[in-house]
Amino acid sequence: MKAVRKAVRKDWYIIIIIAAGLVLGLLLYARLPSQIVTHWNVEGMPDGYSSRLSGVLSIPLMNIALYILFTFLPHIDPKKSNYGKFAGSYQILKLLIASFMSVIQAAIMAFAVGLKFSMAALTCICVSLVFIIIGNMMGRFRFNYFVGIKTPWTLASEEVWRKTHRMAAPLWTAGGILIFILAFFPPKFTVAGIISIAILISAVPVVYSYAAYRKLGN
Structure with missing residues (x-):
């Protein structure tokens, strides 16, 4: 529990970004169609669909899993002492992954409610x-x-x-x-x-x- 509290204090802004993707999907849930576009072909046309629930949960759950993975990787690395030498860059990497996943989630939700973009x-x-x-x-x-x-x-x-x-x-x-x-x-x-x-x-x-x-x- 101590390690979890420490991670939350250190990564609160990353956790907010991850949560935002999930919260957005839940807020829009009632407006979403039963099938959501989740994949586009090389021509930029939709060619893959998921259920509404899967569309809301899949990417946020992957985002959570990636956050947990990258939070604990340094603790099991035989070279764990070296992480302190690039701690700032590693933190940015975690933020980058969380932001990328949440932006893609937001884009899928926006497309699902009718916003058109490439x-x-x-x-x-x-x-x-x-x-x-x-x-x-x-x-x-x-x-x-x-x-x-x-x-x-x-x-x-x-x-x-x-x-x-x-x-x-x-x-x-x-x-x-x-x-x-x-x-x-x-x-x-x-x-x-x-x-x-x-x-x-x-x-x-x-x-x-x-x-x-x-x-x-x-």
Whole structure:
């Protein structure tokens, strides 16, 4: 209980953001149709539906689960002492995840009650902000087993870890900017664009970490 109270005092604003997504759905529940759009195809057209109850509860429950997971991961990490070295960035990461999930929940609820907008564009903007913010924090991530770019080579050498994250930071930021630009393109380009950029900015650091590890003479 002491750990729970400490988490609540520290993360009260994150908890409010998570709760807001659930409260919004409950307030709108009576106005929601029996089936809610929860998925859009590459053309930006609805192609997946959930029941009203599932639409209201699914994302908030996932948000709660992710919050609990990221709150307790540092306590089970063998490198738990390193989390204090990037505590501010880790807190921002938790806030970012909670905010992203709640914004998507709010968008689904808004669409369900009749507001019309491009979900593809909104998704691009949200994903771009996630990548840009993580990119700006990545160079501050310290060696650990749960957060950051974890390859056999970054986990084998703290120097490779540092070099890889410093290299990846501007790459992720640039990727986020490119995804933001995709918001102004037709929806059919956004999915392929996001996937392509995500693969690129994930694959390059993996290759780089291997090269950096070999360069150290390993």
